Amino acid sequence: MTILVAVAVAGPLIVLPASFVASPGALSDFSGLLPNALEETLVLLVGVGAGTLVLGTGLAALVSFCDFPGRRWIEWALVLPLAMPGYVFTLFALGASDRVGLSITTVRSSLGAVAIFTLVLYPYVYLLARAAFLSQAGDLLEAARGLGMSRGQAILRIAVPLARPAIVGGVALALMETLADFGTVNLLGMQTFTNAIYKVWFGAFDRDAALQLGTMLMTITLLLLALERFSRGRARYGQGGGRAAEAPVRLRGMAAAAAVAGPLLLVSAVVLAPLAQLGVWSVDSIRDGLLAPEFGTAARNSLLLAGMSIALEVGVALLLAYGRRASSSRTSAAAVRVATIGYGLPGSVVAVAVIVPLGWLDHRLDDTAGVGLLLTGTVIGLFVAYTVRFLALAFQSVDTGLERVPRSLDEAARGLGSDRLDVLARVHVPLIAPALLTAGLLVFTEVMKELPATLLLRPLGGDTLAIAVWQATTESLYETAALPALLIVLVGLIPVGVLIRLSRRVAP
Amino acid sequence: MSVRLTGVEKCFGDTAAVAGVDLELAEGELVAVLGPSGCGKTTLLRLIAGFEAPDAGTITVGGEPVAGTGTWVAPERRRIGMVFQDYALFPHLRVRDNVAFGLSRRASDEREKLTRRTLELVGLLDRRDSYPHELSGGERQRVALARALAPEPEVVLLDEPFSSLDATLRADLRREVETILREAATTALLVTHDQEEALSLADRVAVMRDGVIQQDGTPEEVYGRPSDHWVTRFLGDAEVLPGTASGGAVECELGRFPIPAELAGEVDVVIRPESVALGQGRAPRGDRSHEGVVVGREYYGHDQLVVVELPSGRRVRSRSIGFPIWHPGDHVRVWVDGPVNALRRDPADRVAP
Helix, strand or coil: CHHHHHHHHHHHHHHHHHHHHHCCCHHHHHCCHHHHHHHHHHHHHHHHHHHHHHHHHHHHHHHHHEECCCHHHHHHHCCHHHHCCHHHHHHHHHHHHHHHCCCHHHHCCHHHHHHHHHHHHHHHHHHHHHHHHHHCCHHHHHHHHHCCCCHHHHHHHHHHHHCHHHHHHHHHHHHHHHHHCCHHHHHHCCCCHHHHHHHHHHHCCCHHHHHHHHHHHHHHHHHHHHHHHHHHHHHHHHCCCCCCCCCCEECCHHHHHHHHHHHHHHHHHHHHHHHHHHHHHHHHHHHCCCCCCCHHHHHHHHHHHHHHHHHHHHHHHHHHHHHHHHCCCHHHHHHHHHHCHHHHCCHHHHHHHHHHHHHHHHHHHHHHHCCCCCCCCCHHHHHHHHHHHHHHHHHHHHHHHHHCCCHHHHHHHHHCCCCHHHHHHHHHHHHHHHHHHHHHHHHHHHHHHCCHHHHHHCCCCCCCHHHHHHHHHHCCCHHHHHHHHHHHHHHHHHHHHHHHHHHHHHCC | CCEEEEEEEEEECCEEEEEEEEEEECCCCEEEEECCCCCCHHHHHHHHHCCCCCCEEEEEECCEEEEECCEECCHHHCCEEEECCCCCCCCCCCHHHHHHHHHCCCCHHHHHHHHHHHHHHCCCHHHCCCCHHHCCHHHHHHHHHHHHHCCCCCEEEEECCCCCCCHHHHHHHHHHHHHHHHHCCCEEEEEECCHHHHHHHCCEEEEEECCEEEEEECHHHHHHCCCCHHHHHHHCCCEEEEEEEECCEEEECCEEEECCCCCCEEEEEEECHHHEEEECCCCCCHHHCEEEEEEEEEECCCCEEEEEECCCCCEEEEEECCCCCCCCCCEEEEEECCCCEEEECCHHHCCCC
16 A cells, blocks of 8 residues: 555656656757756855855754843744745845845845845754754763863864754755745746746746756755755764753843844844735735735635645545554555655656646546546646645654554554454544644645645646735735735744744753 | 464564464463563464464464464454553543443443443442543553453453563552452463463463473473473572482482382482472481581572582572571581472483583
């Protein structure tokens, strides 16, 4: 069963490399795009990598090793930018740039893009680095102090190197998000891979060239994924356990003021100011009748798509997790890895990959049954893409929840006369309800803000809130974009809130 | 016959966890499978429960074949009740719902009645609305037992049921569980690595090693007349002396003792330390006692283990109550006061002297 799911979910991805065999010369028509895409992508990766590394690690060190008024709040406020999709922040940056004396051209540059990505993606590094700092054995730092290092030296020479796997993992995640992004780079006019795929797809309708660009992007992403896996594998050894680090340094005076003001300013700029601005624009748009006429449809579509994705993906995740529980063989473990690989892949790559087999199936179905384009012309294609893309999210929660249920409970229930389905209904579902809820929530918010795959695969009249934001922003209709953007951010705050609550409960 | 296993085998990869086991449980009987960890006893239990399928052999429960020769009955249809090592209580259900879990197909008034009766049996009626995490270890175990008993199974299987309790609780609970099982008049199979537990609880003890049942008998039989050296040592301390058997008796350094007639020639004489008695003065047992010198003593409070050197230089241990106090160098009389067992001498299986 796990193998079946894996083939169904990850199978379409095989068409990506296969496209090089099918039509080797497809890219030659677009050879002009390639050097540009490579260069701009590289600039972004280097810039965002450096930016998130410094910002994320620095902030993590600040809240882990220093104490200052309001630390417990600031510690968690710094996670909030996770709820801000890049393209929504870009909408704010473009629309409000003149207020802070920035010209649009400054924002629409490589530097602007690096800044925007750094600001919304640093929490990945921050969260992982902070967790690593907090789990380090305190006596290591104390040993360093005893050997004559100052506290700052000890942090730089002991704590940061020890946390390196976590930090590298965080940077890799941030870079994967950067690679996957379409909205931000498109709105800022960056000629990256995702943008090139979009152009080739919609501008030239060249499927093979799009697939080949997708393959290149996938290769870069998989390299990053490997880097992340590798660094995480190391992390298991690096953690010292033992007792917590020594009492953090109490900052006073100017240092304390800076420690409070810096993060607050950051969170205000990335979350609070955009929210306020979006709020104002939303009110304006309603008052002045600037709301797009399709707003209602878009909101309904978003809710329907996200809602139905919950059922679909949590269901498939449950199937997968259950299959693995039933037989924890090496094959099923491999099948799970294959089935969840899509999470690392950019939405645009997944979209161009799933459309090939679906289109083929469609024509077969149409030829035999005359039903029209049932799969690619409807939301079914979208659901397939969402499943490939987000199954890993749902699976991770469901599987973690299920793993915590001892197998002896299954056997106890079986011994008491329950068949497998009965065990699922009476033992597992009640016990993993919170995990199912988390899985559903994550899928819901991800689908709500998903842009590139939706853009490429949506059926006619299938605009979503995310597309409404993007479309209005490309036309500089910032007020029109505001309300849908606001809704996306507000929904996105829910899982971040849950994450914060869960972590706080665990933290002392 | 409640449960019958015939030639049951089960391999995991290359290792045979169960290598040809025959075992029968009569109705109402309480049988313990005793063996060291890794001997296959838990696999045996899981084979009966239906959580594993045998590679060979047949299993019947309540006269009905459940596994082997093409039959397979799913665990939920086997009419077995299982008590797990970690109890496996459903954490999201109250005590009464845990106990009623296996009764979901019964009519509601019958379900109610059985739940109540079983809770009464284990003495937990007043805790019926508690959740498992609110109970003590012993209470949890009784809930697990009640849950297994409630559907009135053909046989109750208990997997190391006392291993997660601390030592002081264990003895009390053992008695309690035995009382409950006897009162419910159920057939029960208990798997344990604890000799004391098996001997004190069961009607019959099957000693298992490397997937094979070495000996199957009453507690007195397996302890007093173990079938080989390994069983002898696994069930407790033993002194092994060389001896010569002939005509239903064996002759060794500590005297001449009756044994089963079939042995003859060079044998090993096995004597438990508590059968070795010590005394002082002139020959308390006449010519049945031998002289010896105390060379060491371990004092345990409720008893003591005294090491005595015989004139031949061989040392034997004597277990007795903590009195009188012996000192190294004391000259004592040594004699045997209790059962003596003789085993065929097996050089590969010899305890080093």
